[in-house]
Amino acid sequence: METNNPPADATESQPLRRRFRFSVLTILLVTAIVGLSLAYFRSSSELLDAKAKLNDLRRTYELIDVKDNEKIYVLPMKVPATDMWQWRVYLPEGARYCIHFDYNSIPPKTPKPTTRSKLTVSPGTYVITQMFTLEPTSKTPKWRFNLSALGPYANVQARGSIPREELRWLEADMRPNGDFVLPSTEEGVPGKKVKFHIDPDIESMLPNAFQQTKHEPDQAVDLLRWEVDEPRNPLGQEPSDYLPLEVLRLWIEREKPPKVSQGLIPCPLIRQKVLGSGLQGQVGSYEGLVP
Known part of the structure; x- marks a missing residue:
């Protein structure tokens, strides 16, 4: 019985499919960046609100x-x-x-x-x-x-x-x-x-x-x-x-600073x-x- 097997060199010449993989370190890094970005924008918004309230207080009082x-x-x-x-x-x-x-x-x-x-x-x-x-x-x-x-x-x-x-x-x-x-x-x-x-x-x-x-x-x-x-x-x-x-x-x-005569010591008291x-x-x- 004859079987049609592809040549060995033909099999080796086909490119291998690579899977994109996330490492644990990459996931942690992306999570940290996203978290810091959200915290920054939230802090900026709160700071702007605080400045606006402070300006309102200054105007009010x-x-x-x-x-x-x-x-x-x-x-x-x-x-x-x-x-x-x-x-x-x-x-x-x-x-x-x-x-x-x-x-x-x-x-x-x-x-x-x-x-x-x-x-x-x-x-x-x-x-x-x-x-x-x-x-x-x-x-x-x-x-x-x-x-x-x-x-x-x-x-x-x-x-x-x-x-x-x-x-x-x-x-x-x-x-x-x-x-x-x-x-x-x-x-x-x-x-x-x-x-x-x-x-x-x-x-x-x-x-x-x-x-x-x-x-x-x-x-x-x-x-x-x-x-x-x-x-x-x-x-x-x-x-x-x-x-x-x-x-x-x-x-x-x-x-204006007082004129002090030579040889006289100015009195520190307020007249x-x-x-x-x-x-x-x-x-x-x-x-x-x-x-």
């Missing part, structure tokens, strides 16, 4: 995000009353700082002090408040002002009174064209028309601009700055030679000089001259 502790940060805060302004401020280490308050009347009086009031504070985070309160029922109507810097270890305040006629610009009435009319100083005579100008470089004064700003520590940082100028519609009114006039300014400035109607505070000083 009006907190400063200090990203560079060598800069000054200013955050305007919402206030519950008119004629009141508030800021949260971070002051870096390296020096003490002065919070200056200055105002002018319309027309300006001479001579005028260079700075009406000044608070001196140490580095740190503070809530600075400037507020005016009218007392129309007193024998001589006047404005009460309160400038304060409240921090975790300090509460420095400057209080005083200003005659009502010197702050007539606080009671100006706005007209549809954007001009303002000051209260009249004489019965039967219309009040003076003016235009208020707010420095556009001061972001804290822009409407609804409750965003923190960053400043160099060696520069003066304006918190409030109002300027009065001629009105847009000066019809029926003569121009004034004293306009434009800065009527209100509140700013922060690094305190507090009070020329106003009141001072309450710790870790700071108040200097002011209130009319």
Whole structure:
């Protein structure tokens, strides 16, 4: 009987089919990569959520995000009353700082002090408040002002009174064209028309601009700055030679180091000089001259 068997060399020449095999080590490696990838994306998502919640908390409680502790940060805060302004401020280490308050009347009086009031504070985070309160029922109507810097270890305040006629610009009435009319100083005579100008470089004064700003520590940082100028519609009114006039300014400035005479040792104590109607505070000083 004959059998048809293929030649031996023909059988050997056919390619062998190889099976793709996973080793235990490969399976563990792939599993680890997938697990780490899932954990990374989950952690990234949770981190983004945490950052969003932190930003929401900062906005809700009006907190400063200090990203560079060598800069000054200013955050305007919402206030519950008119004629009141508030800021949260971070002051870096390296020096003490002065919070200056200055105002002018319309027309300006001479001579005028260079700075009406000044608070001196140490580095740190503070809530600075400037507020005016009218007392129309007193024998001589006047404005009460309160400038304060409240921090975790300090509460420095400057209080005083200003005659009502010197702050007539606080009671100006706005007209549809954007001009303002000051209260009249004489019965039967219309009040003076003016235009208020707010420095556009001061972001804290822009409407609804409750965003923190960053400043160099060696520069003066304006918190409030109002300027009065001629009105847009000066019809029926003569121009004034004293306009434009800065009527209100509140700013922060690094305190200049005291000049020390040769052979004298500076006293480490903080001298507090009070020329106003009141001072309450710790870790700071108040200097002011209130009319």
